[in-house]
Amino acid sequence: MCVKQLHSSSSVFTYSCYDGLYPGHIATTPIQKALLAVGSGVAALQNPYRHDMVAVLGETTGHPALINLRDRMRNDPEGYTVLIERPKIRLSTLDLTKLASLPDGSFGREYLRFLEDNRVTPDSRVDVKFVDNEELAYVMQRYREVHDLLHTLLGMPTNMLGEVAVKWFEAAQTGLPMCVLAAMLGPVRLNASRLQTLFTSLGLWALQNGWRARCVLSIFYERRWEQSLADLREELNIEPPPLILSALNKRKI
């Protein structure tokens, strides 16, 4: 699929199939990517709740890391299946009643509990725009969708401390510059007691597990709702969290 721009002397014809290499793709020059990276970085620092800016920062700086992730997925049989079949996690594709009927302790049931406790939805992910390769764009999209599942796997809520812990895990796992930056700057916004928790137990656990765990993007999560969470953690080589963080601790910092 293509975008073609024919320039004639007096006018410009543009016809596009969808916009670019995939729906939502915006072609950008290297200068634009650099400007976007700087601009989105500043905007995200000023207002960390601007998820679109965090997303843009990830896309414009993540090319080498995405290639690495894609290659890891290709080398894993289940990851390869994910790359071929391209599953997407959306409310429309999730059977919520079926998930609710699963036993406690199963991955699907715990994921649903995470969505309800933290009042989040899998549909709030920003679409990928600035990655200039269709397969890498899918890897990026999958990374975003798996982020919520990671919260469930790691047992972390969506408050600031939980998010920082997940970011440390992701930084160690994926090497995406956006994750590394967020991991370094996230703790700045934590109060003293949470910082202590992070640096004494939670942070180290997140880092170690990030390094040694199997590539979390290589799992076909949609086929594993019935599997028990403990079992899945063992398969992925992830230790259970050292602390239980309650979602009720969630307040804006």
Place this chain on the structure above:
Amino acid sequence: MAASVILRLQRVIRLSHGDINVVAAGVSSRSGCCWVQSSCRCFSDAADDRRTHFGFETVPEAEKAKRVYKVFENVAQKYDIMNDAMSLGIHRLWKDALLHAMHPLPGARLLDVAGGTGDIAFRFMAYIRSQQERQKHRAARPMQTSPWQDISSSYSTEDEGGPQESRAVVCDINKEMLKVGKQKADSMGISPGLLWVVGDAEELPFDDAQFDIYTIAFGIRNVTHIEQALQEAQRVLKPGGRFMCLEFSKVTNPLLARLYDAYSFQMIPVLGEVIAGDWKSYQYLVESIRKFPDQEEFKHMIEDAGFCCVRYSSFTGGVVALHSGFKL
């Protein structure tokens, strides 16, 4: 003479481009690309679906208005911030220059079309107010040595011909932009004398010969049928009324033009994405500037609509041009 003939020929060619675009799009859609939403309509009624430009894209005319509406609906909240960021504040100088050229006097009635967030209308009201202050001072000077009774009687006659005489009507097709403008006016406390009306520049909801001054600042390039907007301007102006248009235009200096192009295409969509979260709207805006006729051609279009004494002046090397004409 020859130059103007050439310009008119160019315009004829441009008007007939609509047909050429239809043919070209039809060819492209047949050659295998099946997801083109805009070209698909070519299969049905090529003769009926006149096409026009939306930035560098070609779309059916009926669709352009809808898409422009969507653009401004999306950008309304961040419109003023983006203007400051993109032009580094220079847009304020351009608008001030428009007001100085306009030199409205108390009693003038302004129609600001595509006035959206109200920049021109606010400046108009401020200008009128300062003119009124000057008039008051001038009137007060000979009174300084008069007895108290004469001064107090002059105060009572003053209030009748107050700011109520001058009225500015802000007309815009987009409700979101008007909402933002109204909020600004309320917070600045300058609501009296301002009217906010939803309307289409191609079909204004006003009677003939209502206004002394018609302005359209950075709005006319978004109108689908510019000639119709010019004719509506001609209609609603009183005889002796003035048409003024501030719009992006052609930069003549080649070096400046290249810098301007690089800045427009590299920087502005990035600013749009970072500040407003909307790349595509700002991509459209910079492309629509390129599709707009240059200073001379637009001057001829204004003359064709029946305006006299049409003049233009370029600012910032041609980045912006102010066109002015009179209805006689």
